[in-house]
Amino acid sequence: MTELDSHDHTNIASNNDIASDNDVDHNHHPHLTGAVTMPPTAAELLDLAIRATTAYRREDLGARLAVTRRRLLDPEVRVLVVGEFKQGKSMLVNSLVDAPVCPVDDDLATAVPTLVRYAPEPSVVLVGDDEHQRRPVPIDQLARHVSEAGNPGNRERLRHAEVGVPRTVLSGGLCLVDTPGVGGLDSAHGASTMAVLPTADAVILVSDAAQEYTGPELDFLRQAMKMCPTVLCVLTKTDLYPLAAASSPIRTLLPPWRPTA
Structure with a gap:
């Protein structure tokens, strides 16, 4: 085998190694995933709470939360x-x-x-x-x-x-x-x-x-x-x-x- 052939086989092996890494079951290794879940913002939490007040017919709380949301977004x-x-x-x-x-x-x-x-x-x-x-x-x-x-x-x-x-x-x-x-x-x-x-x-x-x-x-x-x-x-x-x-x-x-x- 020539020196060039040897390098080619080395590169192929390396590519295979990379491919096998991509096939790792991320369910068993969640720390290997690239996705990052961002926590909800304060405004998003307030939106969720306001929807909950509507569902439970607490318009009084909904109005106060709406005011709080406006205050939060106002610089x-x-x-x-x-x-x-x-x-x-x-x-x-x-x-x-x-x-x-x-x-x-x-x-x-x-x-x-x-x-x-x-x-x-x-x-x-x-x-x-x-x-x-x-x-x-x-x-x-x-x-x-x-x-x-x-x-x-x-x-x-x-x-x-x-x-x-x-x-x-x-x-x-x-x-x-x-x-x-x-x-x-x-x-x-x-x-x-x-x-x-x-x-x-x-x-x-x-x-x-x-x-x-x-x-x-x-x-x-x-x-x-x-x-x-x-x-x-x-x-x-x-x-x-x-x-x-x-x-x-x-x-x-x-x-x-x-x-x-």
Whole structure:
């Protein structure tokens, strides 16, 4: 046999070996398979759960899961700033973005939710009952449309106002929502705020330090903690009432902290 013949036989043997590897029973050797089963995504799991709520006639759960799915797929991080009237919500939003975006004055109270997002240039858009009813206005006219003084009882029937400002803190998708004073869970503003809680990624409850948390505030806070994954509490005017935080009853809502082993 020549050297060339020897190489040919070697190649044939190698090809046969490869062919025999392909004939391996992968049922007995699952680790040899090339297919990889990917786990379902969170959205796919939610779709499955929503179909299950339909099959078992739990439309109430289906609606909440649908809201959760929309929130999951929305890259925006929405933070609701809520509280009673004249507690400093608008001032807090302005401080967070370092700009006077929300009207603030002693005789001004928020009547329309104001969404503050990133934009290359300052802008204001008023959104009507229909989401497609969008009307740009000058930014210095915002107070005429979102405050009780300029738009009492929201007689303009606005769904919300959208304010865009060029701020780095908002550029990653953060959206701050300045809401009207809740006025208790039974009020119209309180009910509308509760309705949008499931759409929020976080809630900031604002209360000034002039007094302890009121009964309506604690009721609202308990409900918010059930409906939103993250709830923060902010005390304003602590410079006027420096000892108020120490006597706050808010700790009674939370389980006691214990160090982990």
